[in-house]
Amino acid sequence: MMYxxxxxxLVSSLVWLSFAPSLYAETNDKLQLSGFARVVMGYIDDKDxxxxxxxxxxxxxxxxxxxxxxxxxxxxxxxxxxxxxxHTADQRDSGIEWLYLTYTPTNxxxxxxxxxxxxxxxxxxxxxxxxxxxxATLPQQTYPRHFFSTFDGLMxxxxxxxxxxxxxxxxxxGYFEDDVMIAERQMKAETDDLHGLIxxxxxxxxxxxxxxxxxxxxxxIDDITQFSNLLSxxxxxxxxxxxxxDGLTEVFQFSASYETLDYFVRAELNHIHADxxxxxxxxxxxxxxxxxxxxxxxxxxxxKNETEYEQPANDIPLGLSPxxxxxxxxxxxxxxxxxxxxxEAFTLGTRWDLQAGLALKGEVSLIRGKANDxxxxxxxxxxxxxxxxxxxxxxxxxF
Amino acid sequence: xxxYLTLLFLCIISFAxxxxxxxxxxxxxxxxxxxxxxxxxVRNLFMGGVxxxxxxxxxxxxxxxxxxLFNTKVVGLTEARIQSYWAQMRFTGRKRAPKEVDNESSxxxxxxxxxxxxxxxxxxxxxxxxxxxxxTIR
Numbered sequence: 235m236m237y238x239x240x241x242x243x244l245v246s247s248l249v250w251l252s253f254a255p256s257l258y259a260e261t262n263d264k265l266q267l268s269g270f271a272r273v274v275m276g277y278i279d280d281k282d283x284x285x286x287x288x289x290x291x292x293x294x295x296x297x298x299x300x301x302x303x304x305x306x307x308x309x310x311x312x313x314x315x316x317x318x319x320x321h322t323a324d325q326r327d328s329g330i331e332w333l334y335l336t337y338t339p340t341n342x343x344x345x346x347x348x349x350x351x352x353x354x355x356x357x358x359x360x361x362x363x364x365x366x367x368x369x370a371t372l373p374q375q376t377y378p379r380h381f382f383s384t385f386d387g388l389m390x391x392x393x394x395x396x397x398x399x400x401x402x403x404x405x406x407x408g409y410f411e412d413d414v415m416i417a418e419r420q421m422k423a424e425t426d427d428l429h430g431l432i433x434x435x436x437x438x439x440x441x442x443x444x445x446x447x448x449x450x451x452x453x454x455i456d457d458i459t460q461f462s463n464l465l466s467x468x469x470x471x472x473x474x475x476x477x478x479x480d481g482l483t484e485v486f487q488f489s490a491s492y493e494t495l496d497y498f499v500r501a502e503l504n505h506i507h508a509d510x511x512x513x514x515x516x517x518x519x520x521x522x523x524x525x526x527x528x529x530x531x532x533x534x535x536x537x538k539n540e541t542e543y544e545q546p547a548n549d550i551p552l553g554l555s556p557x558x559x560x561x562x563x564x565x566x567x568x569x570x571x572x573x574x575x576x577x578e579a580f581t582l583g584t585r586w587d588l589q590a591g592l593a594l595k596g597e598v599s600l601i602r603g604k605a606n607d608x609x610x611x612x613x614x615x616x617x618x619x620x621x622x623x624x625x626x627x628x629x630x631x632x633f
Numbered sequence: 634x635x636x637y638l639t640l641l642f643l644c645i646i647s648f649a650x651x652x653x654x655x656x657x658x659x660x661x662x663x664x665x666x667x668x669x670x671x672x673x674x675v676r677n678l679f680m681g682g683v684x685x686x687x688x689x690x691x692x693x694x695x696x697x698x699x700x701x702l703f704n705t706k707v708v709g710l711t712e713a714r715i716q717s718y719w720a721q722m723r724f725t726g727r728k729r730a731p732k733e734v735d736n737e738s739s740x741x742x743x744x745x746x747x748x749x750x751x752x753x754x755x756x757x758x759x760x761x762x763x764x765x766x767x768x769t770i771r
Contacts, residue, residue, distance in 0.1 A: 270724060303724060315726050336726060342683045346726060359725045366721035391727070393683050397673055400682050439709065495711055526711050587713035590695040632720045 264307045270632045271300040272364040274371065280622040283613040285601055286374060287323060288624060295322040297371060297628075299362055301331070311338045319362055325415065331362070331384060344391045352385045353404065353432055356443055356489040356502050365630040368498075368524055368585050370595040373537035374610050375579055376502055376518040385410045385428055404432040409449075416453065417512040417572055425449040425483065439494055445487045451510060452480035458511060458568070465550075465565070472547035473565055481509025499523045512572065514541040522581075529587040538578040543569065577609035577620075578602050595628045656756025657703050659768035661688055662744045663751075670768045675707055678751065680718070681728030688751040690731040691743055699737060703753045706770050 274297040276288040283289075287296040301319040308314060317332035334348030351359035355377060360366045387408015394401045410425040430447030458477050466474035489502035503519035517540050524533030546569045550562040583597025603609020603620035611620060659675050661668065663686070674684045679692065693700040695712055704712055722728040734743050740752040744764055751767070760766060 268723060270720065301724070317724065332726065334726065341687070351725065353725075360721045363720055363724045366717050366724070368717075395674075395677055395683050397671055400677055493710060493714065495705060495709060498714075526714070528711060529713065531713065585713075587716070590712070590716050593713070632716075632724075 266305045267302070268305075268633065269300065269302040270363045270365060270630075272362075272628055272630050273298045274364070274626060274628040276627075277625045278622045279625070280618070282615050282618045283611045283622055285611050285622060285624055286371075286379070287325065298322040299326075301362060303332075312336070313338075325379070327412075342393045342395075346389045346391075347387075349384055349386050350389060350406075350408075351383060352410070352428070352447075353389075353406070353430070354445070354447055354485050355487050355504055358383070363632065364595075364628055365591070365593055365632045368531050368533055368583075368595075369522070369535065369581070370583055370597040370626040370628040373520045373535065373579055373581070375537040375539035375577060376504060376520045378506075378516070378518075378539075378575075384412075385425075387428070398437065400436045402432075402434040404434075406430055414453070419455065419512070422454040423451060424453075425451045430485075439492050441489075441491045441493075443487070443489045445485075447485040447487075449483050450480065451483045451508065453510065453512070455479055455512070461564070461568075465561075468561075470547075470549050472549040476511070476544060476547045477568070478510050483508045483513075495526065497523065497525050511568075514543040514572070514574070516541045531585045531587075533581075533583055533585075535581040535583075536578070537581070540576045541574055543572050543574075573608035574604075574606070575610050576604060576607050583626075591632045593630045595626070595630065597626050599624045599626075655702060656769060656771045657699065657706055657753055658756050658758075658760070658766050659707075659751060659753050660741075660744055660760055660764050661751040661767050662748055662764055663688070663767075664748075666765050668765065668767050672707060672768070672770065675753075675768050676709070679703075679708065679731060679753075681722060681730070688749050689747070691740060691750055691752045692731040692733050693737070693740065693753070694733050694735065697736070699753065699755050702755075707753070 273294060275292060275294045276296055277292045278285050278288050278290060281290040287293070299319055299321045301317060303315065303317040305313055305315045313336045315332060315334055315336060316330060318329065319331045320328045330349065332350055334346045334350050337345045353359045357367055357372055357377065361372055361377060364370070385406070385408040387406060389404060389406035391402060391404045407429040409428055410423070412423065413420055414423040426449065428447070428449030430445060432443065432445040434441065434443045459479055462474045462477035465477070484507045485504060487502070487504040489500070491498060491500040501519070501521040506516040508515070518538070520535055520537035522533055522535035524531050546566055550558060550565060552559055552562050579599045579601050581597055581599040583595060585593055585595045587593045601609065601622050601624055603611065605620060607620065609620050611618065611622070659670065668686060670684070678684050678688060679690050695716065701712065704710060704715060708715060719730040723730070734740055737754055737758060740754055741758070744750050744752055745761060756769065756771070
């Protein structure tokens, strides 16, 4: 079941909140209320296609959202946090995004138990808080939106600091269960034994983050499971195996950033590997550099991803009988329909910090894909050139 | 000649004054008067990190000139970047920004009333005897 908030409700909430006294500052020491909101206006210059839901008319209901967070300090070392997000996009669920207990036995050790954002990539857990990053949107090539975003479980964090560096080590374990959209099909997905290790090191102006994550995922696709069982019964075990609806998911990630008062350089790369049908192996990276000239930051970015599906098996013989031929064609047709989302994006943009907690960003991206790939576009005309300019204007607010 | 010497003297005085005004001191209410912090430790402490001492940082508001100097000289990041950092830390449940007080005299008052509190102040401010300067940058 997908929930979304109407755009009018988002706007009226923003207007109401802007007249309300500062929630964050005025609440008492034990209870703290805070929040964030973004209004993102987007347009693409091509009338033949859509990209991330944006089309040839100006729309504000793809990435606009509002989030409210409450933190309550139960004891000195124990707190509870809840975060509620209302999305305008119909592809995103609105509701409780975070709900966890934090136990902090010492200054350097912290445990969080409950529903949390999965920290796969550098900005995965803060993707909805646009104010936290310079760009109007995180590149789809490195931050695919279909990725499951939350998990239920335990996270531990330990911080080591000395005169040379500060190091954060995070480990988590839990599970995920929700509807996901894979290869244009909505399906129920479950990931058990989801765990990961994240190491972040800050040395002078540098920050490095490396992480590894894995889980056992199963998806419910009844027609594929039935077809796979049929192939298995007839004895085509290779073909049956290639339609597996469960298997290992792994994510490898590395990022580096260098920041000074005047400029920044940030880069991230990741590899996503899944051992089950419909999810391709993906390599993605981005590099971005920006120049600060208060109150503005101008940046230029490049991002690229390559996706590759496992090749179909070929143990069903062709040309022996019409029945086997139609079985083989039926099997191959499943693979032919899989969309390839390899693409690249060049982005130019500027962030204007209007005041503490409020920023306006404008950016333009050239998105390009190969002639036979989908490249994250949605289109009807097969002759569409897989090239479009995406214009975004984003107002970011934290309170 | 005398005129030039006077001019030189005035220049030195004004530069010295400027330097004192631009210096930043980090002051703590701590029983251990021997504590001296490095720039890295001060940066960690005010960015929510851990250091070997149990000290609670307090900060000035974003538009305050002493805060701007502290960001420039000690943290090495713009105010906008620091605000983004705190948004990321707060909404991912990692760290909380130091408590903010209105102005320099409120910092002094807060430090005097709270054991283990630590804050930054302009270099030319006079510090009561019960507080300790743990770091100075010019």
